[in-house]
Amino acid sequence: MDLIDVIVVGGGPAGLTAATYLRRFHRSCLVLDAGQSRVRWIPESNNCPGFPHGVSGPALLLRMQEQAASVQVPIEQARVDRIARDGESFELSAGERRWRSRRVILATGIVDRLPDEPWVAEAIACRAMRLCAVCDAYEATDLRIGVLGASDVVASHARFLRTYSRSVTVLPSDDGDGGEAGQEARAAGVRWLPAGGRLDFDGRRCVYTPPDGEPVELDTVYPYLGCDTIAGIAAAAGAELDDTGQVIVDADQQTRLAGLYAIGDVVSGLNQIAVAVGQAAVAATHAHNRLPFVARR
Ligand SMILES: Cc1cc2nc3c(=O)[nH]c(=O)nc-3n(C[C@H](O)[C@H](O)[C@H](O)COP(=O)(O)OP(=O)(O)OC[C@H]3O[C@@H](n4cnc5c(N)ncnc54)[C@H](O)[C@@H]3O)c2cc1C
Structure with missing residues (x-):
């Protein structure tokens, strides 16, 4: 050798x-x-x-x-x-x-740990799903942004994303409220939906349907998994x-x-x-x- x-x-x-x-x-x-x-x-x-x-x-x-x-x-x-x-x-x-x-x-x-959905690669390719806010949130300026993940993780990311858009929605994977960081995020105008909903992709954008709620259209979703x-x-x-x-x-x-x-x-x-x-x-x-x-x- x-x-x-x-x-x-x-x-x-x-x-x-x-x-x-x-x-x-x-x-x-x-x-x-x-x-x-x-x-x-x-x-x-x-x-x-x-x-x-x-x-x-x-x-x-x-x-x-x-x-x-x-x-x-x-x-x-x-x-x-x-x-x-x-x-x-x-x-x-x-x-x-x-x-x-x-x-x-x-x-x-x-x-990266990604949502276990067959459409994930397609959603990333068309930017309906993004994995790195530091990389590309600038391009998501003023879009309707979803933030997916555990309540104790997503709050600070959601607040960070408020720099880019007035429409930032947390799609929590559990019933937690995010503690102090969650409070800060909500105080900064982040919308916090109930957990247990379903995330879909319609070929152009993501749609989150909360349990017993109306579907919410999102131009892009950042998963923090x-x-x-x-x-x-x-x-x-x-x-x-x-x-x-x-x-x-x-x-x-x-x-x-x-x-x-x-x-x-x-x-x-x-x-x-x-x-x-x-x-x-x-x-x-x-x-x-x-x-x-x-x-x-
Ligand atoms: C959707 C997305 C968008 C992004 N956008 C940006 C952006 O706009 N700007 C930016 O700066 N960054 C961006 N990033 C982050 C960027 O891709 C990473 O920071 C970068 O790729 C890190 O480079 P790396 O060489 O450390 O690792 P990688 O690029 O992941 O390369 C690691 C390589 O090592 C190989 N490897 C792993 N294990 C072994 C092994 N045991 N033996 C041999 N080979 C192995 C892998 O197969 C791979 O080829 C983005 C990432 C994602 C997922």
């Missing part, structure tokens, strides 16, 4: 940026990717630096893959199931396949996770296991492309500086 300078696990914006930086430091590098980047859900991003007219997630990913290819970043389709320290290096595996590297950068992201961080392989290798399951890193994006870095959504509280690529630049540069010096021949 060749000893690669750095293996990057995950080929989303974070992983591709790290790999591009590493190749531009003349380091050997390999991206192992399961091909499920969150950006595939993005119909159009308007806060991604450098795209004044917006860019779709798939188009952005393609550009980042092209940029990585321009410096010969190899990308292999693989779902890594184990990372283990082996003396001074790491061994990674995906089923029967094995790789060795001096450093590892984990960029595996998160998986949480997410699952893909950090199990890092934890098994010796990295520390916080109580939300995200990987704890230092200012150089290094986990407590020296040589194992983590970047992007798997780490950050603010799940944004700009944050992911910034963390990638930091991790790649730190990893390069700590690898053995090689003078150009």
